[in-house]
Amino acid sequence: MTYELYYWPTIQGRGEFVRLALEEAGADYIDVARESEGVAVMLRMMEHAGHPPFAPPFLKDGETVIGQTAAILLYLGARHGLAPKDPEGGLWTHQIQLTLSDFVAEAHDTHHPVGVDLYYEDQKGEALKRAKAFRGSRIPKFLDWFETILARNPAGERHLVGRSLTYVDLSLFQAVEGLSYAFPKATARALKTSPRVAALHDAVAERPRVKAYLASPRRIPFNEEGIFRRYPELDG
Amino acid sequence: MTYELYYWPTIQGRGEFVRLALEEAGADYIDVARESEGVAVMLRMMEHAGHPPFAPPFLKDGETVIGQTAAILLYLGARHGLAPKDPEGGLWTHQIQLTLSDFVAEAHDTHHPVGVDLYYEDQKGEALKRAKAFRGSRIPKFLDWFETILARNPAGERHLVGRSLTYVDLSLFQAVEGLSYAFPKATARALKTSPRVAALHDAVAERPRVKAYLASPRRIPFNEEGIFRRYPELDG
Numbered sequence: 001m002t003y004e005l006y007y008w009p010t011i012q013g014r015g016e017f018v019r020l021a022l023e024e025a026g027a028d029y030i031d032v033a034r035e036s037e038g039v040a041v042m043l044r045m046m047e048h049a050g051h052p053p054f055a056p057p058f059l060k061d062g063e064t065v066i067g068q069t070a071a072i073l074l075y076l077g078a079r080h081g082l083a084p085k086d087p088e089g090g091l092w093t094h095q096i097q098l099t100l101s102d103f104v105a106e107a108h109d110t111h112h113p114v115g116v117d118l119y120y121e122d123q124k125g126e127a128l129k130r131a132k133a134f135r136g137s138r139i140p141k142f143l144d145w146f147e148t149i150l151a152r153n154p155a156g157e158r159h160l161v162g163r164s165l166t167y168v169d170l171s172l173f174q175a176v177e178g179l180s181y182a183f184p185k186a187t188a189r190a191l192k193t194s195p196r197v198a199a200l201h202d203a204v205a206e207r208p209r210v211k212a213y214l215a216s217p218r219r220i221p222f223n224e225e226g227i228f229r230r231y232p233e234l235d236g
Numbered sequence: 237m238t239y240e241l242y243y244w245p246t247i248q249g250r251g252e253f254v255r256l257a258l259e260e261a262g263a264d265y266i267d268v269a270r271e272s273e274g275v276a277v278m279l280r281m282m283e284h285a286g287h288p289p290f291a292p293p294f295l296k297d298g299e300t301v302i303g304q305t306a307a308i309l310l311y312l313g314a315r316h317g318l319a320p321k322d323p324e325g326g327l328w329t330h331q332i333q334l335t336l337s338d339f340v341a342e343a344h345d346t347h348h349p350v351g352v353d354l355y356y357e358d359q360k361g362e363a364l365k366r367a368k369a370f371r372g373s374r375i376p377k378f379l380d381w382f383e384t385i386l387a388r389n390p391a392g393e394r395h396l397v398g399r400s401l402t403y404v405d406l407s408l409f410q411a412v413e414g415l416s417y418a419f420p421k422a423t424a425r426a427l428k429t430s431p432r433v434a435a436l437h438d439a440v441a442e443r444p445r446v447k448a449y450l451a452s453p454r455r456i457p458f459n460e461e462g463i464f465r466r467y468p469e470l471d472g
Contacts (some may be wrong), residue, residue: 050388051328054335054381064324068334070306071327079305088300090286091307098304098334105341113349114362115369125352126362133351145290152286 003029004186005089006042006053011226012178014069014104015057020170021073023213025080031218060226068142070097073167082167086205093161096149100175103142108178108227110134110234119222131234135186139179143194147171158194158203165207172177173204178228214215239265239294242278242289248414248461250305250340251293256406257309259449261316267454306333309403318403329397332385332404336411339378343415344463346370346470356460356467367470371422375415379430382408386432393432394439401443402453408433409440414464419471 003022007015009031018106022029032038033056045065053067059075066072074094083093113130114123125222155163155186160172175198179187191198204210213219221227239258243251245267258265269292281301282288289303295311302308311323311328313319319329329471349366350359382396396408412433415423429432440446449455458464 031372035254037396050390051331051379052384053331054338054378066327066331068331071331071334074330075327091302091311093312095289095302095304095307098307102290102341105338107351109345113345113374114342114365117369117373123365126365128360129350135355137351140292145288148288152288154286 001028001062001202003027004032005029006045006060007056007057009034009039009172010220010223012174012222012227012228013057014204016174016220017069017100017167018057018059018072019075019218020174020210020213021076021080021082021167023218024165024170024207024209025076025082026209027076027080029234042091058141070094070101073097073171077167082165082170084162084166089161093166093168096160097171099142099145100168100171103138103175104227106134106138107175107182110182111229120229124198124233125236127231131183135183136236138194139186139190143190143197146197147194150200158200160200165204169200169204170210173210176201178222181222182228182230184230185235237264237298239263239384239395240268241265241293241295242268242281243293245270245275246456246459248410248450248458248464249293249462252410252456253305253403253407254293254295254308254312255454256410256449257312257316257403258442259359259454260406261318262445263312271394297462306330306337307373309333309407313403318401318406318412320398320402325397326411329402329404332396333407335381336404336407339374339411340344340414340463342370343411343418349463356465360469363463363467363470367419368472369422369472371419375419375426376429379426379433383430384435386436391469394436396436401440405461406439406446407438409446412413412437414458415461418464418466421471 005018007013033042042056051065051145053065055073056183057069058065059072066075077093083090110131111120111127112123113126120127149160150157154161159165160168242290244248269278279290285301287301291456292363293308294301294303294468295308302311314379346367347356347363348359349362356363385396386393389395395401
């Protein structure tokens, strides 16, 4: 069965966490909104589905429509060996993903602290303040937490959970990629005291399927419409 | 087995979604941080647990420690008949909870748009702007979505999922409670066009165990330290 992924076609955004899992799994999928008329199809599905997703990304697998990034990864992880098989390990992996979701939402809010319906330019003053707090206390706090989890993994510090790759390793890779794009100075500083996180990021980038994906046209470059945006005035 | 719930002892906050599920389930639990020395115990667990939660709430069930509100509810829902038994229904329920989590995070950010490490008083100007956007577009958008889900539930519009109560009904009740406390005018306005949401809220409040809980000293009153805060200047 070919999966159908629905997400905005011009950004990595939250959809990228799903794309990375599909790519690493070697799963057959169509990135629907990147095809002709795809965005219109996506918006119609959001309007009319029996289980309407609140927002993209969402995944269609046969008749099943799943929204919310973390829920999609919970679903894919179990089907493609990207999560532990035991329930407790699966829930722990999911808990890490939910914390990553919180981190990503905070990264987004640095450029949209007042509201998603306003332009960045209309909330730049507030963004400067929020980004300062994000760089100064939130990036270090989150990266410290991931560093601790890697250090405490009884199966070794190369993965967040267990002895092999799970979807949260891919997601942490993507979060570090995004942060390094948006806040290159602050992220480089924080990674110096999070060497295990830095090593995991580098190792994921070298996985054959991930590497091939990153070099392909399927990987949309970062830009200033996505979650992670490079506004130099917000870094420091 | 008695569950141990760990959450800040003076607020409803995110812990309240877990408390409501435990209460409705009639589960044995200890609200650890509300006992003497409980906060110190909670902070030590966050520091030293093998699976350290990033933030409260977290639940301890024997040797299992689970953080993230939505993950805790996923766990409890399956054990206490508060979620469908089939995997697809369970995932749909979880997806709704994750969307509720996003809604709650946005409600929180109305009074902390710049950063969680600063006081409300230091970001009041930004809060006025963010609350205006939240009232004007986000409350209606989220409530419309829940209204649509109730209307499309093939088993009837009294519940979000299936024909009986699930944890997301409890969570939507709590979100409406919180919004009605924090934004009484804006929420009353939005509920007028979301009659199914309003009816679900009222029905949950009348469930015997919920009703008994709400009248008990275990229910902490809303206050201005929690997620939902009544700052009259933010309503309108």
